[in-house]
Amino acid sequence: MKNWIRICLAAMCCAIACQVAAQVSRGHPLPTPGAVLSGVNNVAKHALVIGNGSYTQPAYRLKNPANDAELMAQSLRKLGFSVRKELNLGRADMLRVVTEFSAAVPEGGTAFVFYAGHGMQIGGTNYLIPVDMAVTSEQTVPMRSVAMSMVMDRLAAARSSVNILVFDACRNNPFQPASNAKYRSLGSLGLANIKAPRGTLVAYSTSPNQLAPDGSGVHSLYAKTLAAALVEPGVTLVDTFTRVGESVRKLSYDDQIPWFSTSMAGDYYFVPPQGTVVVAGQSPQRIKSGGGDVASRGTPQLNLGGHWYGQLNEREWSEVDWEIAQRVKHLTADELPQLEHQAKGGSVVAQTTLGLAWREGIHKADSGRGLITRYGANNGKSVFWLKRAASVGFAVAQVELAEMYYMGHGVQRDKAKARALVIQAAQSRYPRAQLDNIQMRIEEGIATPQEMMDALGSAMRATSLPSGAPLSSR
16 A cells, blocks of 8 residues: 555554543443333332342452442332332341242232342352352352242242343352462353243343453442333333343443343333333233244344444444453453453454454563563464454454455455455444545545545544533443
8 A cells, every 4th residue: 555545544543542542431321210201001010129248258248239229229119110129138038038029929910120249150050149158168059048040930930920030140159269260160150041931031230151240330330221221111121121231232342241031922111102001910912922932132133233333433433442452452361261251252342352362462571671572373363253253243353354364464365355344344434444445445546535535534533522522431
């Protein structure tokens, strides 16, 4: 390419990086929960909200479950739920409260259970951890904790028509050692996959076998996002949890991928659309579901618009770019097992980070005067992970892979593949893709002045926000 093009584009990218580095933040939170309702839901609604954070052993205490429980209780009350909120329960109290709640739900009603606190899986079975459980060994967990299946069985035996169970409990297994050896059993992290009983939706704050953080603020990311989404009018139950999943993935840069399983064959609304009435004792309107099989859902992967990155603007893409660059820069070899675990779980950011790290070299050496040299590159692994992310339409990976094909870096040079990947990525409004696209068209002698102006405009939009617009925050 001509030197002046490279210089111009390098200057643009530098400006973008400087602007983002100075003001980087994450995603856009959902609106604050409101009380705007439409339609009518006359179903008796009962909720049990439990927050376990004050564990007897200081090392396992959590600061957010009590806050999350109160936030969820507020949203549920706005929806007309009779809410029973319980904090810091021991095992005997957890068993008693679940039993009493299940017995109290009226026939045809809606039951909602939210749990925030420690949860773990042992041998594929999920357990909720009471605050008085002594952390001794995995063998004692079944006797000293509350099996998630018990909670589900109690609700399944109740007279309610609709049951919703939400577990923001995938924080960590206290019995995992703190050393690097913890990565040897990553398959047992978080909570195990389950199927929802008839008429039930079960949701996790992150996907099976993955971990979710307690949250750096006063609430966990999942609880904050769900509490806001629940009160949005005219949204079905399934769409609510789908939207929550996409929002959390965006706000966490794909570090946290919520998951849910539902056996509900029809639509159900907390806040029905105008003119719709939900009547107690009647099942949601049924639709054909191919035999009524349980549907397990993370975040549906149907098309680009269904991904959290499908609707990013130029500025948000630059934030994602900056975040990935920082992760690659600071990555150390001992972090690879956890990163690979996230990548295998479907995180496109983890996949792209791995692809770039393997391309540059995963080991670091100080060559003096503050200069860091990387070594241990593996082009095969780099291409493998970049292809994984590119195959589901993640524009950053598509452009990185396209540039490798264009330059013949680690792969056989193939301009046609490079061109196709760049065109796909440019459709996502990713500034780097649009700049690469115009570069290629200039080289081919087919770029128009308007196309060059459009590419420049995209780069400039990535460096600024409209006057008065807030920067995104996690």
